[in-house]
Amino acid sequence: MACAFAGKWLAALDAEVIRVEPEAGDPAWRERIAQPRDARASGARHAYLNTAKRSVVVDLANAEQRDGLASLLAGADLVLDGREWCPGSWPVDPSRAEQATVRVTPFGRAGPYTGIPFTPFTLAALSGLMWHVGGADRPPLVQWGDQVEYLAGLHALGAALTALFAGPGTSLEVSAFEVAAAVVGHHTSRHSQVPMDLPRQPARALWRLYATADGWAGLSCTPRDQARVAEVMGVPEIAAAAPFMMWNDEDEAILGPLLDAWFLQRTAADVEALGRRERVPLSAVRSVREVAAAEQLAHREFFTRSADEVTDTGLQPARLWRSNVHEWIDAPAPTVGADTHPLLEAPRRVQAPRPVGERKTGRGFLDGIRVLDLGQVWAGPYAAMLLADQGADVIKIESPSRWDSNRCVAPPGPGREKEWWNTCAYFQEYSRNKRSLGLELAHPRGRAVLAALVRHADIVVENYRAGVLDNLGIGYDWLRAQREDVVLVSMAAFGQTGPDHARPGYGPVMEQLSGLASLTGWGDGRPQLAIGYAYGDPVAASAAAAASLAALLHRRRTGRGQHVDLAQCDVLTAMIGEAFAEWSRTGTEPQQEGNRRPGCAPHGAYPCVGEDEWVAIAVETDAQWRGLRRAMGDPEWARDPALDTSRSRWERSTELDDRLSTWTRQHRKAEVFERCLAERVPAAPVQRTNDELLEDRHLRARGFYERVEHPAGGEWMMHGWEWRPAGAGRCVRSPAPDFGSDNHEILREIAGLSDQEIAALEDERVIGSLPIGVPTLPE
16 A cells, blocks of 8 residues: 555656556455455555556466566666565565665564564554554544555655655665654654653643534644634633643643533534634534535645546545646556556566766765755654755754744753753754754845855745745745745645635644544544644655655756645645545445454454553454464353354454453563464554653664764654665764754855854844743743
């Protein structure tokens, strides 16, 4: 699925994408919603993930077809290699030294977990994602829709575009386990700085979902929003409350009942209308049907429906972003094997490799590319970080009077109080490998300095609300006047145009309005959020990094820059695209599944020895059920012949969950994990995002967490490669820069200013090396 998702968007960007599979079929192709498990699916999942591709099925026992495959591979610019998702199903190594290759794997090509049984569910548990989803009063919950595989696919898209940009011979690896662990990287980094065994986070009154008179809606209120939200809602207690990141029992006791009552007095549509009109973070929780009818998505022409005499794709997302210079290709998925004979019989034209001189060398594949990072908080900085990790020169530009609030989102640990705005784990995690310029963009001379920088920059990344750059006088037209072929990547929550373009949008808002929150839940209709991470941010960030690379490739071909208009909500909606395809084809909306998977049992998170300790177990086949019986010591209840088939076990899911929980409660989760692995049963401890992830034996063996050192902040661990180059050393070349620490270097080397001119800018407070208004640390 991960390779299929990446390939879908490469095809939509007008690449010729050929899906190649063995004659026995790809065992990964199962429908999430429909019960049948044909190895070669033709339902919603196939229709969504294979749009605009060509399809080849190879009989490896046929010498002519093997020769045809060799010719096909020799003519490829890029190979997306996903064989490790189904070991043994594709006994051919498709890689060629002269080609760019991206290997998309569950765990990477080496390490202790390589080759263990797994499912997307157990990957979510092992990576720490499950630990932060749903309420703390129930088991950890998985988000709907195999999100780990989609997340890996989105990163594979960025890695593929990087490989195409760098040229022949480039090899990158994307591990689903690692990119999922990176989503919660700020938690592990924070724990490494300030060790604390925090319980699962309860939903905060200012950051949670509420029942309305007819459905559900949510409030996502940051400290900057509190006064305005209090005024709009008529609840003054909101303005007086501690910021949402700081749990306060008194605030919760006051606000909880007040907000419960406020929401129950209104419909979800009332709340949604108020949030849109007043531009505050109040929003409804939308169903799949409601998302499909959203005015904003209609304005952005986000959905498409392709059909011919044979295939109806259903309604589905058609683009990840908008651009002023290119369109997206829209075509149905092919019938499986439809292109086998014409593609395997006709010799393929072998692409002449580009001269080695065009290849990027030095510190990374993007060496020589300069990025101006105007991003704030998470989505924008994360996107720029992915480019910095691959070697781009990324300059983080912050105004001294309006700096990135992630610098002070969490207080420092003991002994780290000095210049603590430079050492916060949240800021450090997503601004490593960058340089810093403290520049007042609203000042006329600040804009003049920015103009000098833009003339020597390739990409500008920003995630302000729509219209902010234009209001500052530095929008796309202005940027293009400085450098005609510049690329601007804008990441507003809802895009630059449309009825919702000006409303604020944080990660939870994206989950609510994309349909993901309504699908994630226990089957009781109550939606659930990812409480410990704003999932929309890292998803949008990986798409924005991919968009940056697609724009660079387009510029290489055409000489034209572009304005990428990426809406964070659009990208998250695309992560559940098969739900829209299924609903539009059948008229039935997908249902909440909890931790179950239709047709599979037992399948869930089960309690273990210790407080709030859980293990994920996913039995999908009869052989795995027999393995689980052996892992449990083959208890008498499990020998019931009526449990020998998947259908009968599925019908008795609740009973099996109770029986299995009785066994798991007697053991530690690590022991259950090892017992299941020994019997080839997919299982994983539900890992906490503290030392459990930091000490995970596989991540340690692969050097995923890297030690960083800061003069004031000391030492701690930080997540590393998400797109790992072959033979890569360290990913983190430098910790995040201190505020304005590179002012002189940047202004001399790039803007061409003299020391006297720089001193004058300092005197006029156009540049600075200290953020203004840093909050005082509590005594």
